Amino acid sequence: MSFCDAIMQSCLPYRIAIESPSSISTLYPGYDGRPYQREPKMAAEEKALAPGARKIDAGSIAKPFRENIRKQVQxxxxxxxxxxxxxxxxANTDPAARKYAEWTGKACTNDGIRYELRTIDDPIDVEAALRDANDDPRVHGIIVYYPIFGQVESFSGEGQDDYLRDTVSYKCDVEGLCHEYRSNLYRNIRYVDFPTNxxxxxxxxxxxxxxxxxxxxxxxxxxxxxxxxxxxxxxxxIINRSEIVGRPLAAMLSNxxxxxYSIDIDSIYLFRGGRLHKCEGETPESCVRKSSIVITGVPTKSYxxxxxxxxxxxxxxxxxxxxxxxxxxxxxxxxVQYVPMVGKVTVAMLERNLMRLFYNFHHPDRRFEERKKTVTLDAQRPAPWYGNALQVYTAVAATAIIAMLLTNRQ
Structure with a gap:
């Protein structure tokens, strides 16, 4: 046996392939000659799961929505x-807000939607910028990245962010957080044009x-x-009763x-049949144990x-x-069915809301219908007793002359 063959034979148990003048497959039946590769470690998601347990990728849920959006845009x-x-x-330096803005821009670009990020140095100027966007006919949707006043000392305190949410026009509010949409949600009103619907x-x-x-x-x-x-x-x-997620989600699922069960730091409420009930005898544990669906939204690393x-x-x-x-x-x-993140679906819903606003209020056909409706309503109004400005002037002049004559006669 040659030295080279001896080395190969001694290394065979370790699956190390060394070139040899002899045929490897002939010398060592069953060995295919491929270099040894260390067995990869089992990834976390590949670990043995309990029967029926599953980790769900939110991206697979978002995909059909985004495909439909691309189709609509095209x-x-x-x-x-x-x-x-x-x-x-x-208008803030919050890393999460900036990251969300970045994700939004990338998603919109990928799906054919136009996106414009307007950075505002002074939070005081946000309201003016918001009203400008509301009044701009080129703008079809607006998203404000919060928190703004919640991070810095201000005269209005954190309540100013709520004020800004209500300042967004319902015709442009892709987040669905203005008073019009919140009020309709909590009253289970599903259309903005009742009774036409x-x-x-x-x-x-x-x-x-x-x-x-x-x-x-x-x-x-x-x-x-x-x-x-x-x-x-x-x-x-639902654990956490924020105005962004917990509160509206509780209403939506109740609807x-x-x-x-809506759980917050110091209280538990039960939404049932469109009504809100304070729970005195329940604990977070008792609520979770009763539930077939649990949603967590606590913004702290320690929870x-x-x-x-x-x-x-x-x-x-x-x-x-x-x-x-x-x-x-x-x-x-x-x-257990576990969804670890919802960000991709959230961005898809943001785009979906934008398309709904566009077709509700901004599509050229819709704007034409609105103008036509306005003209029709104007035509249906009872005609005034006067026909034009000349008739008004004549009537006023005649009245003045008659008044003067009556005065002189007296």
Missing amino acids: ELKDAGIEAPLLVGLL TKKCVLPCTALSVVKILESVPSCYDETKPISRRMEGKTVT DGADV RLPSAWIQKGTTVVNVASFKNVDEDEILQIEG
């Missing part, structure tokens, strides 16, 4: 209509993204039931028939939802930028 372009314009207003309301995009995720998960929504009853018999717990509270077959959605649950632990619970 149809507009084919008809000679410019793509909708979304304007973002950024041709223009659907815009819903808060992050809360809407959670609804779309739940609709994609088997057993959460019953599509055989009529709208407003598709979550009947379901109990949901679909679910019993929804963890105890995995022991989660029951078999529960759907868990993490809305916060931090992981509010121990992923490895909950995926060891039988039948």
Whole structure:
């Protein structure tokens, strides 16, 4: 045996391939001659899961929505209509807000939507910039990246951000957070043009993204039931009652028939049948244990939802930028459906809201209909007793002359 062959034979157990004048396949039957490759470590998502447990990629849920948006934009372009314009207003140094603005811009560009980020140095100028965007006929959607006044000392305090949300025109509010849409949501009014009902309301995009995720998960929504009853018999717990996600999401799921526990730092409420009930005897643990759907949105790194509270077959959605649950632990619970992030679906819903606003208020055909309606209403108004300015002048002059004659006669 040659020296080279001896080395090859000694190294065979380690699957190291060394070139030899002899045929490797002849010398060592069963060895294919490929270099040894270390077995890759099992990735976290490839670890053995409990039976029926699953981690859901939000990107797969967002994909069909974004494909439909691209199709709509292309149809507009084919008809000679410019793509909708979304304007973002950024007036803070919050890293998360800046990252969200960046994601929004990239997504819009990829989907054919025009996007313009307007950076404002002084938060005091945000209202003026917002009103300018409201009045600009070229702008079809507006998103304000919060918090603004919540980060710095101001005369108005954090309430100024709420004021700005209500300042966004309902015709441009892609976030669905202005008073018009919030009020309609909490009263379960689904159209802005009652009783015609041709223009659907815009819903808060992050809360809407959670609804779309739940609709994609088997057993959460019953599509055989009529709208407003598709979550009947379901109990949901939402941890964090923010105006951006927790509060509107609780209302939306309750409007679909679910019993929804809304948990915040110092209180628990139950949304049931469109009514709000204060819960005195419930705890976060008792609510979670009753629920087949749990949604977490606590914006702190230290918070963890105890995995022991989660029951078999529960759907868990993490809305916060931090992981509010121990992923490895909950995926060891039988039948758990876990969605770790909703950002991609949120951006898709933002674009979807923009398209809805465009077709509701800004499409050339819609604007023509509105102008036509205005002309029709003007034509239907009773004609005044005078026909033109000359008749008014003549009547006034005649009245003055008669008054003078009567005065002189006296």
